[in-house]
Amino acid sequence: MNQTILITGSSRGIGKAIALALAEDGFDIILHCRNRIDDAKKVSEEIKAMGRNVRILQFDVSERENTKQILTQDIEKYGAYYGVVLNAGLTRDNAFPAFSDEDWDKVIHTNLDGFYNVLHPIIMPMIRRRDNGRIVCISSVSGIIGNRGQVNYSASKAGLIGAAKALAVELAKRKITVNCVAPGLIETEIIDENVPVAEILKAIPMGRMGNADEIAHTVRFLMHKQSGYITRQVISVNGGLC
Numbered sequence: 001m002n003q004t005i006l007i008t009g010s011s012r013g014i015g016k017a018i019a020l021a022l023a024e025d026g027f028d029i030i031l032h033c034r035n036r037i038d039d040a041k042k043v044s045e046e047i048k049a050m051g052r053n054v055r056i057l058q059f060d061v062s063e064r065e066n067t068k069q070i071l072t073q074d075i076e077k078y079g080a081y082y083g084v085v086l087n088a089g090l091t092r093d094n095a096f097p098a099f100s101d102e103d104w105d106k107v108i109h110t111n112l113d114g115f116y117n118v119l120h121p122i123i124m125p126m127i128r129r130r131d132n133g134r135i136v137c138i139s140s141v142s143g144i145i146g147n148r149g150q151v152n153y154s155a156s157k158a159g160l161i162g163a164a165k166a167l168a169v170e171l172a173k174r175k176i177t178v179n180c181v182a183p184g185l186i187e188t189e190i191i192d193e194n195v196p197v198a199e200i201l202k203a204i205p206m207g208r209m210g211n212a213d214e215i216a217h218t219v220r221f222l223m224h225k226q227s228g229y230i231t232r233q234v235i236s237v238n239g240g241l242c
Contacts, residue, residue: 002051005030007019007022007085008086008118010032010087013197015085016039017034017215017216019031020216020218021217022220023047024050028051030056031054032057034059034061055074055078057070057071060110062114063117064113064117067117068168071118071121076227083133084118084134085135085223086160089111089138090106090151091107092104093150099151105151107152110156111153111157115160115163115164117130123171127176132175134172135167135176135178136161136181137161137179138181138183139180140154141184142181143159143160145241146158164179164232169232171231182235182238183237184204185209185238186211
């Protein structure tokens, strides 16, 4: 049975860490990028060195028809996926009155609409596998408690949690689990310069930033076949930040 996992936004940062971790666990990997194809190729080489099959898909998750076309063609050629990790996302942080329309629309279209655009072409093929399946959505502590300067991002990530919980109910009897991982402050190269890191660290009981491998470890736990009774959950990885 096909044991392939698609990880969106996997050319760097958290997505890259997830892809490498799942490859270590024996899964074949589909990397995804929007425009960092060279970075994705480097990750691909690392996965090939582990002896796993890997391929790269390039598209913008906010563009519905193109996303559907590429994913449908890939499934027709290679078969349905065992799992999907929805990691692709972006931030456009600012005070709410200073938002442009594009600041709002781009974040919502990528982070929230991407849930529909990626999963809708994938779900029925997963169901037809008649086997276990796993969907993990990377949300954020911002989607749970809200963050200053992130009204758009918090809205998108809170919506992602609601969508994932509803989909989990629909897919439960199909043996497909749907869960969210909600990172806190994670040390990656894509932290927005407007994020008040020093201020947030004061509120984190563990007193440090997390790292991408800690998020990846949580995802690999949820992807395991023995995690089949865990669904509709949000697992926060945030050092105790509430």
